[in-house]
Amino acid sequence: MKKHIPNIITSLNFLCGSVAVLFAVSGDLITASFFVFAGIFFDFFDGLAARVFNAQSEVGLQFDSLADVVTSGLAPAVVMVQLLSEATLGHSLIITDMFAENNWNSGLSSYVPFIGLLIAVASAYRLAKFNVDTRQTSSFIGLPTPANALLVLSLPLILHFQYVEGMEAVILNPWVLIGMTLLSCVLLNAEIRLFALKFKTWNVKGNLTRYIFILTCLLAVFLLKFIAIPVIIAVYILLSLLPNKQ
Missing domain, CATH: 1.20.120 (Four Helix Bundle (Hemerythrin (Met), subunit A))
Structure with a gap:
């Protein structure tokens, strides 16, 4: 089953x-x-x-x-x-x-x-x-x-x-x-x-970008509600483009 x-x-x-x-x-x-x-x-x-x-x-x-x-x-x-x-x-x-x-x-x-x-x-x-x-x-x-x-x-x-x-x-x-x-x-x-957003470990090292993104999402949703969605997508792309991201 x-x-x-x-x-x-x-x-x-x-x-x-x-x-x-x-x-x-x-x-x-x-x-x-x-x-x-x-x-x-x-x-x-x-x-x-x-x-x-x-x-x-x-x-x-x-x-x-x-x-x-x-x-x-x-x-x-x-x-x-x-x-x-x-x-x-x-x-x-x-x-x-x-x-x-x-x-x-x-x-x-x-x-x-x-x-x-x-x-x-x-x-x-x-x-x-x-x-x-x-x-x-x-x-x-x-x-x-x-x-x-x-x-x-x-x-x-x-x-x-x-x-x-x-x-x-x-x-x-x-x-x-x-x-x-x-x-x-x-x-x-x-x-x-x-x-x-796949965590192999919960350590900040190696997951810094993911934690920053999650915190940004929570803050954006709290402040902007539905307007947060396009903001979050833009932040997601920008964070991904950063060199040496963790």
Whole structure:
């Protein structure tokens, strides 16, 4: 029974991601975001369970990546599609309405939201590379898909829970969203080595960067709430780029 626990947890990740996609397609980005957060939570613990129960397997590795394609790839991509639709069309994208009543000729802006789907493509490619890249056993090369998903999903959460005058104009600027989409695609597959939060020992020596990052995360969340997410992603990348990091 123990050997099946990691795959059961991965199944919960996959299920959460699938539900998130349904909510994102319907335009409920807040509920979609929370289901993605739940999926990422399960994604963290399936690998931990596999190590604890000594139940690592090739099937488990592939299943984990397939679940991540949905939870951390497709779901945030659909959220970005809906944000771009709000920015360019003024409402959530409804596919059936788009193709009804001769809306084919409604202008180029009707198709701009689909740029957001590039996040799904870049995430799937990044996960495929991860499965065959032997360099990523103790660190990551390129931004992990869960981190990128959190970055994208922070946008609707900031708009909904932390309204600041002028914030909506920035976040729902189509050029900002397109730029963020392209930046996500680049970061996911960039040849940048990023540290992993894997502790071989609890000593400060050898883990200084990890402890600094964790403390920064806690402080940022306490002070900034959802705005902390993009700040944390930026700090994560900057700390990883520091020379002689421990």
